[in-house]
Amino acid sequence: MSETKLYVVRHGKTMFNTIGRAQGWSDTPLTAQGEEGIRELGVGLRLAGVPFKAAFSSDSGRTIQTMDIVLRETGYQGISYQRDKRLREWCFGSLDGGYDGELFNGVLPRTEAFKNGRTLQDVSWQEIAESIVEVDTAGWAEPWDVLSKRIFDGFEAIAKSIEASGGGNALVVSHGMTIGTLLWLIDHSCPKQFIENGSVTVVSYKEGRFAIETIADLSYREIGRKDIQNEKKA
Template structure:
């Protein structure tokens, strides 16, 4: 009997722009030192949990790739980069704070920024990735390191009843899909979990 497919979705660690409240989108901001420490803490947690992870996919943007690289090295699993996992393009809004966005486009700025990638476009490339994943990795468990807005759209699309909560940096969400399932929905086993951030520092 074929085993279920499992995906462990991870939002990248924190960056300086995250700390300043600036929206990043496809602007290629590196992971901060704090973000690197967050990734190490998640890797320690994953090892302690004892679950099998066959590999890790990540966005091609630096902040996600570095997060995945740290986890990959600690777990000793292969790392694959896929541009379909990159963050939504926010167009003119990239590099702005919330105050600046509200001033320019109003309280409903998310709907009013003229040159950003749409929800439908984000979901289309996300589902293209997931469809490929199921063809290649049915019965396997892989970690997926990506970005907040992209991940929020994907989780809502894959799990109809999942709470639409703000996804924390380096949070872990685990989804499972039974083999030969007749429907496309995934079952959430864990959502937006950051318990590993409460653990002691990994620095010696």
Template sequence: MRRLPARLSLLALFFVTDAMSADPTADIEIYIARHGRTMLNASDRVQGWSDAVLTPQGQRQAISLGRGLAKQGILFNAAYSSDSGRALQTARLLLAHNGQAQLPVRTDWRFREFNFGSYETLANQTLWQDIADQHKMSLAQWLTKVTPKDFADTVAILDQARQQARADTWPAENYAAIQQRLHSGMEQLISHTRQQGGGKVLLVSHGLSINALLDLLLPGQTVATTRLENASITRLRLHNGQYQLLDINDLRYLKAGQLPADTSLPADSIAPPTSKEATQ
């Protein structure tokens, strides 16, 4: 029998040991954070695949969230983020102030916000009114009935007509396309986490996409219309193949680590991180 070189033998042993440590039944707890407040949030503009940096308030939110999680002794085995700068900036600030600055963040485009096509960066009021008009409702009526599916599908229909006159953006996604990418992203997140034996995972994403994810993982539950605040935590547990909702729009960690409004921000918190991250 041919012997492997010592170096390759050790490498093979590492992979065998890692595979043996994987537990397909291990519980996984996912802490899903909405990113901190951005400049487009502050100006009340549509922000999907377009991006804006965190405002000073948004940076404080991310730092406060990290501090609050640290106070509760919450440490993560893995961290994931949308590849949008606002989400990655939130993730890195959170981890830096949770005592886990060296934990790599795996960025994944599949956890992005909805894509709004030609409506990106326009006033939210313009988008909302167009959707209400499409449904022949007043804006006030529509706001009481809107769901993530209706929202995405109506924008996709409206954007098709707008793209004919101005086809210079990615077209808006319908709800099926959004849920397909979220499902794919979540399947890979769970697979990687199980290979590491389960445990707590951080995922930083976006308001509507988090709601769509809840709609996907918790079918039939009326949780997908909750307005999620910046730097809120929505917590899921995967147990015996079933997802359980533990918390939604939870602000207790943010409040527990709250920075005073006049606290000076670290110099390196202003720009989004530029360190090499694991990507999909």
């Protein structure tokens, strides 16, 4: 049996990413720049010779669009591809679609978790989730126990299915805060960090346990970008 690894990609840059709005469960398509970034990723993965046996994404349009580009550029259009709503981004409830700065620098700092001058770097993912629930007037935001369970269950189900079929690599397209949450659930000492659009985070899975291999790796995009630029010059 070969090793089981999930290559977890954050979707390409979208319209809301570009203008600094929180997407959550709302959705906007990739921009032209975002599409090109994911094309770079796909070319880079192909040139690096990374093999995939299955593909998974959330059911959001931006991850589906990202997956379509990666599968086309890597030549893996024929592999099994499933969409799973457990891989969605966090739901910001009534704050979905609002400006990031307003949410993270204006609204959340007024909640209980941010008292005594605590910042986003000081609070845990759990405290951020509890703060979003606290300020969500619609009552749609997910409580931490629901949010953390659906994220971990979603990724674990993928890992178990790949392991049960003999191991190998799965390509997974998800979202920035969802990927960050998964990393923290695997290792509580993992610091919060920005997960760049089109980056690759690799986690391995063995005997019921995840291990973090790489976080927010942009090297595949860099490989792809250089190849595309050389092609244009030729």
